[in-house]
Amino acid sequence: ENRFRGAIIYPPNCETKLYVWRKEWQAYLINRPTFDKIIYQNIADEVNIRFKESVIEIFREKGLWKIKTNRDIYYSKILVDDEGARYNIVRKLGLKPPGYRNILPAIQFEMSNVRDIDEDFVEIFFGEKWAPGFFGWIAPKDENKARVGLAVYRNFSPRKFLEKMVKHHPIASKKLSHAKIDKILGGIVVVNGPLKKTYGNHFLLIGDAGGFTKPTTGGGVVIGGKISEIAGEVVLKGVKENDFSEKMFREFEYRWRKRYGKNFIMMKLLRKIIYRLSDKSIDKLFLKLKESEGEELITKYGDIDEQKKLIYRSILYPKISIYALYLEMKSIFERPSKMF
Ligand SMILES: Cc1cc2nc3c(=O)[nH]c(=O)nc-3n(C[C@H](O)[C@H](O)[C@H](O)COP(=O)(O)OP(=O)(O)OC[C@H]3O[C@@H](n4cnc5c(N)ncnc54)[C@H](O)[C@@H]3O)c2cc1C
Structure with missing residues (x-):
């Protein structure tokens, strides 16, 4: 829907601002349902996707997974958990989900009639008083439409903080206080980094379920996608060798840690430093x-x-x-x- 050359980052008192940008495009604003639809269309011939069907329970039975949904029962040799930030299946698998300070409730308004924004730049607003535990953002869609959001620690209401930012933030309010809210979206931002263990006997975790988001920004589409590619390769190897043991799936964790492990450690450290x-x-x-x-x-x-x-x-x-x-x-x- 749009693309950005960089960001304008404001400290809590807004007395200065940092411009970080390059001539080349640095990030894209996507419509998530359309993005998911395109992925689906690309794989629809090869993959059997069931819509409006929820996994309710999982069991181990005779060396297989027995997966009970609201409609049916399935048997499978492998389970790849991509449930997002709910962590229900993660708990059933006996793994520990992220702590509550690393799973942040978030909210985003789609707004029109936004003023004084530069289409090429995302604006980021720091400050405990504006978004405790995270930051606020204005991501322009065009010259007068934008996605405006924030996340907060779990003991706060994201909606109240976003309304406060829209009305009272010294910079954001000038752009947003006359704007109209067209759509509201809620969600969870995961800033934990990968779980201690992301595989086991006959299963793997991918996406937010595995904690594969950047601890600094909560972004998981790109990094989560790249790590899912590794998962795909390891699962394929398992299928070829008919081996779905914990030992085989250890390769998944070994490979993503080797490629991205230090990035996660450094981003987690930076997050700890900033939010203290x-x-x-x-x-x-x-x-x-x-x-x-x-x-x-x-x-x-x-x-x-x-x-x-x-x-x-x-x-x-x-x-x-x-x-x-x-x-x-x-x-x-x-x-x-x-x-x-
Ligand atoms: C407000 C907000 C803004 C964000 N902005 C960005 C951004 O700018 N850039 C970025 O990279 N990331 C962003 N993220 C994070 C990004 O959305 C996630 O990292 C990404 O969607 C993770 O993908 P996923 O497939 O792991 O999980 P999800 O996209 O959450 O998908 C999980 C799916 O599993 C389904 N599911 C859950 N439980 C079950 C069950 N029991 N049975 C069947 N299905 C089930 C859910 O319905 C859902 O469809 C944002 C998040 C939020 C909340």
């Missing part, structure tokens, strides 16, 4: 980034899908990393309760 800081500290960090070429650093090394490189580079950049460390130490003493 108070709004005042984030304001100071933004000023520091602005005055010490932080925008150039992010522009040069930032990659929306693989953020490891940027995080390594920032650590090697003492003007920023030592200051961030100082703010972090300060916050540990000032806000010990935030040490989750």
Whole structure:
């Protein structure tokens, strides 16, 4: 529906802003139902997809999975769980889902009559007072339509926070307070990173179910899709060798960890650092980034899908990393309760 060259990122007090962008397109705004439909059309001849059918219970029976749905019972040698952020099947498989601070309720308004937005840029709004535990966003669809959303920790109401952002945020409200809400969508953003174990005897986890989203942004379409490709290859190997044992599926975890493991670790670390800081500290960090070429650093090394490189580079950049460390130490003493 649209594409972006970069982002404009605001700290809680909005006294400065970071522009990070490249000439080339960096991200695409997609219509998720259409995207899913296109994928479905591409595989419809080869895959038997059942709509409006929910898995209710799973059992192991005579070396097979017995899968009970609201309509029927199926038997299968393999179970690939892609249930999203519900974690019902994950629990039934005996695995531990993410903790409640890493599963964030989210809301998004589709808005029209939005003012003063640049179609080529997503706008991001940080601040505990605006979106505790995450951030708010305006993702333009065109010059006067946008998707506007945020996620929050589970003890808060995302709707109340989004209404507050629309009406009272010093920057966002100027663009949104006259806009009309055309559609509302709710969901869950997963910021946990992959679960401790994502495979087992005769099963694999993919997508949000496996925690395959970026802990910094909750984005799981690209990285989740790439990891699902690995899952597909391992399952195919299992089918060829008629081996669906835990030992065979260990290869799935080995391969995704080898390719993306460090990225997940670094993104999780960055998330922990940022969301422990108070709004005042984030304001100071933004000023520091602005005055010490932080925008150039992010522009040069930032990659929306693989953020490891940027995080390594920032650590090697003492003007920023030592200051961030100082703010972090300060916050540990000032806000010990935030040490989750
Ligand atoms: C508001 C919001 C904005 C987001 N923005 C972005 C973004 O900009 N970029 C990005 O990359 N990611 C974004 N994400 C995250 C992204 O949506 C997910 O990472 C992605 O959809 C995960 O895909 P999935 O297939 O694992 O899960 P889902 O897309 O949740 O699909 C899981 C499916 O399983 C079905 N299901 C669940 N339980 C059962 C059952 N028992 N039986 C049968 N079916 C079942 C569900 O109905 C659903 O259709 C956003 C999320 C939210 C909430």
